Amino acid sequence: MKKPALLAILPNAWNGLWQTRLTDGTIDLIRFGKRPYDPPEIDYVLSFRPPQGLLKTLPNLKACFSMGAGVDGFFAYGDYPAEVPLVRFSDDTLSAEMAQYVLMHALVHHRGQRRFDAAQSAHVWAQAMLPRRTEDTRIGIMGAGVIGTFAAEMFVKLGFPVASWSRSRKTLPGIESFAGADELPAFFARTDIVVCLLPLTPGTQGILNAAAFAAMPAGGFVVNVARGGHMVIPDLIAALDSGHLSGAVLDVFETEPLPEGSPLWSHPKVTVTPHIASISQPRVAADYVMDGIAAFERGERPANIVEFGRKY
Numbered sequence: 094m095k096k097p098a099l100l101a102i103l104p105n106a107w108n109g110l111w112q113t114r115l116t117d118g119t120i121d122l123i124r125f126g127k128r129p130y131d132p133p134e135i136d137y138v139l140s141f142r143p144p145q146g147l148l149k150t151l152p153n154l155k156a157c158f159s160m161g162a163g164v165d166g167f168f169a170y171g172d173y174p175a176e177v178p179l180v181r182f183s184d185d186t187l188s189a190e191m192a193q194y195v196l197m198h199a200l201v202h203h204r205g206q207r208r209f210d211a212a213q214s215a216h217v218w219a220q221a222m223l224p225r226r227t228e229d230t231r232i233g234i235m236g237a238g239v240i241g242t243f244a245a246e247m248f249v250k251l252g253f254p255v256a257s258w259s260r261s262r263k264t265l266p267g268i269e270s271f272a273g274a275d276e277l278p279a280f281f282a283r284t285d286i287v288v289c290l291l292p293l294t295p296g297t298q299g300i301l302n303a304a305a306f307a308a309m310p311a312g313g314f315v316v317n318v319a320r321g322g323h324m325v326i327p328d329l330i331a332a333l334d335s336g337h338l339s340g341a342v343l344d345v346f347e348t349e350p351l352p353e354g355s356p357l358w359s360h361p362k363v364t365v366t367p368h369i370a371s372i373s374q375p376r377v378a379a380d381y382v383m384d385g386i387a388a389f390e391r392g393e394r395p396a397n398i399v400e401f402g403r404k405y
């Protein structure tokens with residue numbers, strides 16, 4: 094019997110995947126660009142962003158697997174075959190790493206650590222620079238999904254006032270829930286540190302914009318770990334330069350790698366990281382793909398199938 098054939102379309106940095114269950118011989122693993130294939134033989138695709146038009150050339154495609162939690166790359170060209178299930182990666186390791194990143198940057202800001210760094214450089218014992226009170230730093234998480242909720246609950250444990258914003262209303266202990274576009278201004282108005290953990294869809298494109306920043310209290314701080322398309326960079330720079338926003342941490346960009354000429358590299362109020370907030374671990378990702386293929390082969394549907402209409 095023919096083994097299920099998986100076409101893996103991934104950047105070279107994912108070499109760790111080839112030492113996992115993906116290569117245990119259960120499936121026929123075809124690395125895109127490394128060996129030729131006959132389109133009808135392909136059963137499954139694994140990718141972040143398949144090349145434009147490619148999926149339509151695979152007549153027997155049974156399902157696609159996203160290497161990341163976000164699936165915007167599959168919908169980028171508007172050519173995703175609606176009848177093919179798309180499964181997204183979702184795992185506690187991904188949520189935990191993201192929570193580490195978000196908490197680290199929020200705490201550096203909340204505790205004023207940059208000022209203590211400067212004081213150390215000047216050999217100053219700057220004990221008078223007390224950090225803000227915890228209850229004075231209101232955290233706002235955009236996206237109350239798997240990762241957003243995980244991070245929000247960590248902030249609650251540390252005693253911060255926490256709110257989330259999502260499409261549907263949530264009832265989570267200690268987290269004030271805002272829902273829908275009508276409640277977005279009120280969400281921003283009560284938020285000192287906003288963390289974007291939304292999927293990138295037509296409904297969330299450019300959502301971190303001048304109106305959002307103006308609605309935030311003076312001194313607001315922005316963390317974008319979702320997708321570059323959420324952020325309107327000229328609006329961010331204007332809000333930082335006017336002094337209304339106090340800083341931003343950006344892990345994701347519309348063009349990655351961030352171009353050499355971007356003003357973000359050297360902006361004094363911006364921290365740039367190279368899309369590393371939370372990386373899918375190869376072994377865990379391989380288990381998710383292999384278990385998903387096994388489920389489809391048994392005629393079942395694995396967890397985390399994307400709703401085509403919602404695009405997340």
Ligand code: NAP
Binds near residue numbers: 164187235239262273
């Ligand atoms: P998820 O479980 O699908 O959660 C998405 C959340 O966003 C849900 O709460 C959803 O609301 C909300 N939402 C979607 N569209 C909305 C809209 N138009 N208005 C208001 N709320 C909306 O996603 P996840 O697993 O938490 O992942 C979130 C995102 O994180 C991914 O899409 C990806 O882009 C990003 N990410 C980045 C990295 C990195 O390294 N930088 C790593 C992993 C993930 P409902 O609950 O009402 O449906």
